[in-house]
Amino acid sequence: xxxxxxxxxxxxxxxxxxxxxxxxxxxxxxxxxxxxxxxxxxxxxxxxxxxxxxxxxxxxxxxxxxxxxxxxxxxxxxxxxxxxxxxxxxxxxxxxxxxxxxxxxxxxxxxxxxxxxxxxxxxxxxxxxxxxxxxxxxxxxxxxxxxxxxxxxxxxxxxxxxxxxxxxxxxxxxxxxxxxxxxxxxxxxxxxxxxxxxxxxxxxxxxxxxxxxxxxxxxxxxxxxxxxxxxxxxxxxxxxxxxxxxxxxxxxxxxxxxxxxxxxxxxxxxxxxxxxxxxxxxxxxxxxxxxxxxxxxxxxxxxxxxxxxxxxxxxxxxxxxxxxxxxxxxxxxxxxxxxxxxxxxxxxxxxxxxxxxxxxxxxxxxx
Amino acid sequence: xxxxxxxxxxxxxxxxxxxxxxxxxxxxxxxxxxxxxxxxxxxxxxxxxxxxxxxxxxxxxxxxxxxxxxxxxxxxxxxxxxxxxxxxxxxxxxxxxxxxxxxxxxxxxxxxxxxxxxxxxxxxxxxxxxxxxxxxxxxxxxxxxxxxxxxxxxxxxxxxxxxxxxxxxxxxxxxxxxxxxxxxxxxxxxxxxxxxxxxxxxxxxxxxxxxxxxxxxxxxxxxxxxxxxxxxxxxxxxxxxxxxxxxxxxxxxxxxxxxxxxxxxxxxxxxxxxxxxxxxxxxxxxxxxxxxxxxxxxxxxxxxxxxxxxxxxxxxxxxxxxxxxxxxxxxxxxxxxxx
Numbered sequence: 001x002x003x004x005x006x007x008x009x010x011x012x013x014x015x016x017x018x019x020x021x022x023x024x025x026x027x028x029x030x031x032x033x034x035x036x037x038x039x040x041x042x043x044x045x046x047x048x049x050x051x052x053x054x055x056x057x058x059x060x061x062x063x064x065x066x067x068x069x070x071x072x073x074x075x076x077x078x079x080x081x082x083x084x085x086x087x088x089x090x091x092x093x094x095x096x097x098x099x100x101x102x103x104x105x106x107x108x109x110x111x112x113x114x115x116x117x118x119x120x121x122x123x124x125x126x127x128x129x130x131x132x133x134x135x136x137x138x139x140x141x142x143x144x145x146x147x148x149x150x151x152x153x154x155x156x157x158x159x160x161x162x163x164x165x166x167x168x169x170x171x172x173x174x175x176x177x178x179x180x181x182x183x184x185x186x187x188x189x190x191x192x193x194x195x196x197x198x199x200x201x202x203x204x205x206x207x208x209x210x211x212x213x214x215x216x217x218x219x220x221x222x223x224x225x226x227x228x229x230x231x232x233x234x235x236x237x238x239x240x241x242x243x244x245x246x247x248x249x250x251x252x253x254x255x256x257x258x259x260x261x262x263x264x265x266x267x268x269x270x271x272x273x274x275x276x277x278x279x280x281x282x283x284x285x286x287x288x289x290x291x292x293x294x295x296x297x298x299x300x301x302x303x304x305x306x307x308x309x310x311x312x313x314x315x316x317x318x319x320x321x322x323x324x325x326x327x328x329x330x331x332x333x334x335x336x337x338x339x340x341x342x343x344x345x346x347x348x349x350x351x352x353x354x355x356x357x358x359x360x361x362x363x364x365x366x367x
Numbered sequence: 368x369x370x371x372x373x374x375x376x377x378x379x380x381x382x383x384x385x386x387x388x389x390x391x392x393x394x395x396x397x398x399x400x401x402x403x404x405x406x407x408x409x410x411x412x413x414x415x416x417x418x419x420x421x422x423x424x425x426x427x428x429x430x431x432x433x434x435x436x437x438x439x440x441x442x443x444x445x446x447x448x449x450x451x452x453x454x455x456x457x458x459x460x461x462x463x464x465x466x467x468x469x470x471x472x473x474x475x476x477x478x479x480x481x482x483x484x485x486x487x488x489x490x491x492x493x494x495x496x497x498x499x500x501x502x503x504x505x506x507x508x509x510x511x512x513x514x515x516x517x518x519x520x521x522x523x524x525x526x527x528x529x530x531x532x533x534x535x536x537x538x539x540x541x542x543x544x545x546x547x548x549x550x551x552x553x554x555x556x557x558x559x560x561x562x563x564x565x566x567x568x569x570x571x572x573x574x575x576x577x578x579x580x581x582x583x584x585x586x587x588x589x590x591x592x593x594x595x596x597x598x599x600x601x602x603x604x605x606x607x608x609x610x611x612x613x614x615x616x617x618x619x620x621x622x623x624x625x626x627x628x629x630x631x632x633x634x635x636x637x638x639x640x641x642x643x644x645x646x647x648x649x650x651x652x653x654x655x656x657x658x659x660x661x662x663x664x665x666x667x668x669x670x671x672x673x674x675x676x677x678x679x680x681x682x683x684x685x686x687x688x689x690x691x692x693x694x695x696x697x698x699x700x701x702x703x704x705x706x
Contacts, residue, residue: 294634295632304649307647
């Protein structure tokens, strides 16, 4: 099978040699921490999305907090596919060959003494976690993958496979908005109009926010944000940070917003977050950061701001897929701006997001 | 009356000014004791100028005070308040509706470092008869500490690492004990503060700088079965305490900042992200005064008077009070001023 693998400072090569077979006790993933699963299955992958993190991996800029050093490794973590085989101990009532699934790529240790793993909603912060496509040998940019069934979420028949590949980033944004405790009537400012920011806009509206503004770069992304129903869109090439703050305060009667979601992760977005948040408000960080920012802790104290963090997802996929199946999100496929075959992953996929970033939202790879 | 007035950085004078008059819904209090806070030092040294200059200078300072009601203004509920009652005062007139925070003894007319002060009737809490007035002046910092742990959602059985063994650090330790903490680690500077915080309930005390930051983190992991502390409270506010806090807190745990900061720190946001750390901030009371006074009245806090290490008359506020906390900081916990 074709597998896209990450080699340090080289272009990914085709590797036909690795094709895992199923066993009763299949050893899976994570050279640092091998976990033995009793039940696994194999699926074929349909679509895999490219994430900003994949760009960072490719260019070698992703923080070691999120990766292991063992190379080569598979990449791609936003994927959907079809079950083609079940391991011997898989629950055959719940799972069947031919089912379409969206994969939740974070693999937690599930040891009995791990506090994070003791609850399904905190497995994402397991200190020993691995992730398909980030810190494991396997990734979604391959024809086949073997996974634990708990990580496979069945897609209802009215949710196409292509939308299934969007469940991962949608779940990231869902968890961020949910943990911010956005409630009906709230005001939200989203910094960054990439996929996570746009999804956060959609989710904030689903959660009943009455004013959701977003700042972004480039006409296309800003137009898209406007089309997706943002209350205000700030094109950062045309408007300064100070003006974004001034507009936000004007729109919120001088109070500031209930929640700021930082999807960009830079010094200036953190500075803006502190100014835009109301007294007692929440800043939700959903971004990976290239540098540690300086933070004005006296403003944080004086305004009693809560700075929260949302990393990936845990226990979020079921309600996200349910919301999609219920039609609470309209025209998600409109966010897919490019579809590219696996062979062209680097040449067309990554390059598009590097050099034409402002023209694209979600790029999907056809496997 | 005599009052300590802030004219500018390092320019506080105790002067004679007219007595304040209780207006509608206000009461006039004869101040008994007023404690000095780290933020008062900040004001004195010009570090909190933004907050102070909301009012024209000079302003009265002092916000940790107790006293006796001597006058009720028009409209005050005479069923609730009466002349002669001993009271503690909530200094924070704080509204989410308006963008500014008004705080007695920081940005309002009149502070507790004066013979008399006028406050809103809603800000006054009656002290039960058996709580002496000097303990009454500790109610404010005790309530700050109580609310900080409440806000951190601290619950019985939780573990807490307290960074800083000054007045707030020690009070956080006492409140954590009352809340049923399973483990209270404290880092502190100076032999006196370290032994005092051990007496007041710390499970273990890390004397800095002899114990390194890495050791504090390692010991915290050891004490919490490798998970990290449920809550870390930063009472010191430095780059080093923030770094320790982010490492020592468990995944999903809360770092609670109650400190004022001399410099902006850098924050390892990727570590915060991977652990889904909640960084919270608390400086208010959250309406906890009645609960706190009740807990003190029931004897849940022992040896509170042992935290008062110096009592100074108002006229010597700067020379003895502020200087003690500046130059002999490690020898002191709470300094109380009496007008």
